[in-house]
Amino acid sequence: MKQKKAQWPWHILTVLVLIGLAGALYYATSLMSYEWRWNRVPQYFVYQAEEPQRAAEFSTVSQLVRKGDTFEVSLRNDGGNEQVLTVDAASLQVAKGDDVSEGDAVGMTHHWAAGPLLWGLWTTLWLSLVSGVLGLLIGLATGLCRLSSNPTLRDLSTIYVELVRGTPLLVQIFIFYFFIGTVLNLSREFAGIAALSLFTGAYVAEIIRSGVQSIARGQNEAARSLGLSGSQSMRHVVLPQALKRVLPPLAGQFISLVKDTSLVSVIAITELLKSGREVITTSFSPFEILFCVAGLYLLINLPLSKIASRLERRLAQSD
Amino acid sequence: MIEVRDLVKVFDTRGQVVRAVDNVTTQVARGEVLVVIGPSGSGKSTFLRCLNGLEVFDSGSVSIDGLQLADPKTDVNAYRREVGMVFQHFNLFPHMTVLENLCLAQKVVRKRGKKEREAKALALLEKVGIAQKAHEFPSRLSGGQQQRVAIARALAMEPKVMLFDEPTSALDPEMVGEVLDVMKTLALEGMTMVCVTHEMGFAREVADRVLFFDHGKLLEDAAPAAFFDAPQDPRAQAFLRQVL
Numbered sequence: 004m005k006q007k008k009a010q011w012p013w014h015i016l017t018v019l020v021l022i023g024l025a026g027a028l029y030y031a032t033s034l035m036s037y038e039w040r041w042n043r044v045p046q047y048f049v050y051q052a053e054e055p056q057r058a059a060e061f062s063t064v065s066q067l068v069r070k071g072d073t074f075e076v077s078l079r080n081d082g083g084n085e086q087v088l089t090v091d092a093a094s095l096q097v098a099k100g101d102d103v104s105e106g107d108a109v110g111m112t113h114h115w116a117a118g119p120l121l122w123g124l125w126t127t128l129w130l131s132l133v134s135g136v137l138g139l140l141i142g143l144a145t146g147l148c149r150l151s152s153n154p155t156l157r158d159l160s161t162i163y164v165e166l167v168r169g170t171p172l173l174v175q176i177f178i179f180y181f182f183i184g185t186v187l188n189l190s191r192e193f194a195g196i197a198a199l200s201l202f203t204g205a206y207v208a209e210i211i212r213s214g215v216q217s218i219a220r221g222q223n224e225a226a227r228s229l230g231l232s233g234s235q236s237m238r239h240v241v242l243p244q245a246l247k248r249v250l251p252p253l254a255g256q257f258i259s260l261v262k263d264t265s266l267v268s269v270i271a272i273t274e275l276l277k278s279g280r281e282v283i284t285t286s287f288s289p290f291e292i293l294f295c296v297a298g299l300y301l302l303i304n305l306p307l308s309k310i311a312s313r314l315e316r317r318l319a320q321s322d
Numbered sequence: 323m324i325e326v327r328d329l330v331k332v333f334d335t336r337g338q339v340v341r342a343v344d345n346v347t348t349q350v351a352r353g354e355v356l357v358v359i360g361p362s363g364s365g366k367s368t369f370l371r372c373l374n375g376l377e378v379f380d381s382g383s384v385s386i387d388g389l390q391l392a393d394p395k396t397d398v399n400a401y402r403r404e405v406g407m408v409f410q411h412f413n414l415f416p417h418m419t420v421l422e423n424l425c426l427a428q429k430v431v432r433k434r435g436k437k438e439r440e441a442k443a444l445a446l447l448e449k450v451g452i453a454q455k456a457h458e459f460p461s462r463l464s465g466g467q468q469q470r471v472a473i474a475r476a477l478a479m480e481p482k483v484m485l486f487d488e489p490t491s492a493l494d495p496e497m498v499g500e501v502l503d504v505m506k507t508l509a510l511e512g513m514t515m516v517c518v519t520h521e522m523g524f525a526r527e528v529a530d531r532v533l534f535f536d537h538g539k540l541l542e543d544a545a546p547a548a549f550f551d552a553p554q555d556p557r558a559q560a561f562l563r564q565v566l
Contacts, residue, residue: 221411226427229403229426229427230400231426232399239430243417247417
């Protein structure tokens with residue numbers, strides 16, 4: 004009889020190995036006398052922004068009313084117009100009766116603002132989303148062209164796929180920005196998205212093509228024998244099954260895309276990696292920031308791969 | 323009703339030329355039931371697939387009620403509406419329920435309204451005895467049930483002719499009967515049918531004519547009694563000795 008062995012000692016070993024690796028890393032950085040300053044990191048995610056409250060025109064402070072931690076400052080000018088500003092108590096710079104000129108700050112307000120790392124994360128997210136959707140559409144069209152009976156469509160789509168898959172994405176981004184972007188006067192975001200979505204489209208095309216080809220020929224024959232045209236059969240019978248089958252590789256492609264957006268930092272789009280590098284120049288904490296950047300990519304991609312594997316399991320059940 | 327004249331289909335795989343259908347001429351009258359038999363690789367399935375254009379033939383002609391399949395002016399999709407086909411491996415659409423399988427072509431091709439097509443589908447499922455499975459997915463059905471759904475799906479288009487391509491060959495033995503029963507009912511109702519099958523009992527009982535194929539050639543065309551009791555062609559004699 005086969006004995007079921009306990010798994011938990013092995014999991015404990017895994018944890019020990021990880022701790023060992025972390026210790027080794029710490030030791031290595033201590034040799035090069037690196038000073039870890041994690042406390043500097045949070046301000047690059049969110050920080051308290053100060054906003055000066057300024058007088059609109061030359062006027063006099065007519066009234067100061069304290070409300071908790073804030074002051075309500077009333078300004079009155081010669082014409083009798085009143086302006087009311089609310090500022091933090093600690094930052095109040097005027098007293099009752101003071102004259103202020105146009106543009107003078109009477110105090111500050113504070114509010115939470117997103118730091119460069121969060122802005123970078125946001126840029127990475129929308130770049131991925133827009134390029135992903137465009138790439139999917141391009142890939143679907145190209146994949147179907149690859150299977151078309153029309154030789155021109157077939158040739159063109161094959162050339163596109165081979166060109167894109169055979170050259171580095173980094174080179175494509177440079178070509179899009181410096182060559183095509185200059186000729187057509189494209190913005191850097193446009194060039195970046197175009198390069199990313201064309202790159203993704205080529206891979207999606209191959210995924211779609213293999214998905215369609217993996218659907219048994221009998222499915223198309225059954226549809227055709229019922230009088231459906233070729234495109235009706237593709238739309239109602241073959242594609243729905245093929246798309247279902249290729250969801251996991253499509254999700255994988257999207258995860259790759261999220262990581263590949265880091266390459267558009269070379270054309271000065273301030274996405275996550277570029278933001279991180281900018282932060283490093285002001286914080287002098289390169290290791291912490293780089294780990295944070297890596298962590299943020301993981302934060303996007305781990306849920307994605309979780310969703311992908313769940314989809315895969317659910318779809319496997321309905322077959 | 324069906325006219326087949328000098329039909330030739332050649333398969334050319336890496337220089338190896340096989341005449342899968344070799345100069346076949348025959349016809350099927352309205353309401354007639356033809357059973358096509360022959361050893362495997364004899365071209366009988368290819369012949370059947372040529373009848374609705376799933377296999378594009380090299381020369382000759384096939385027509386149904388005067389509508390020429392090979393005529394470039396003929397809309398192949400319109401032609402196929404009139405010809406139902408049942409496959410060895412059922413080929414039900416696995417991503418649709420039984421009801422949706424029956425409704426798809428009615429909706430997309432015949433443009434029938436929802437009520438009309440569902441009523442038609444349910445009536446046909448009733449007829450083949452699986453109305454209670456209407457909302458199941460095909461994977462939940464047995465092979466025999468799936469094949470009966472496939473027959474109902476073809477019938478939903480109200481075809482003039484039904485083609486059967488070894489409809490019971492992929493079934494477990496205990497399920498062959500239920501499918502053959504449905505086919506017999508259809509034959510009794512006067513459906514024009516061409517069946518490729520290995521079911522000799524069905525051929526003897528239901529067929530009006532038996533066609534015997536070997537190496538792509540139509541070697542014998544006779545009433546079942548004459549064919550089974552006194553086959554003329556020596557290869558038909560040898561074949562029958564082996565299967566009976």
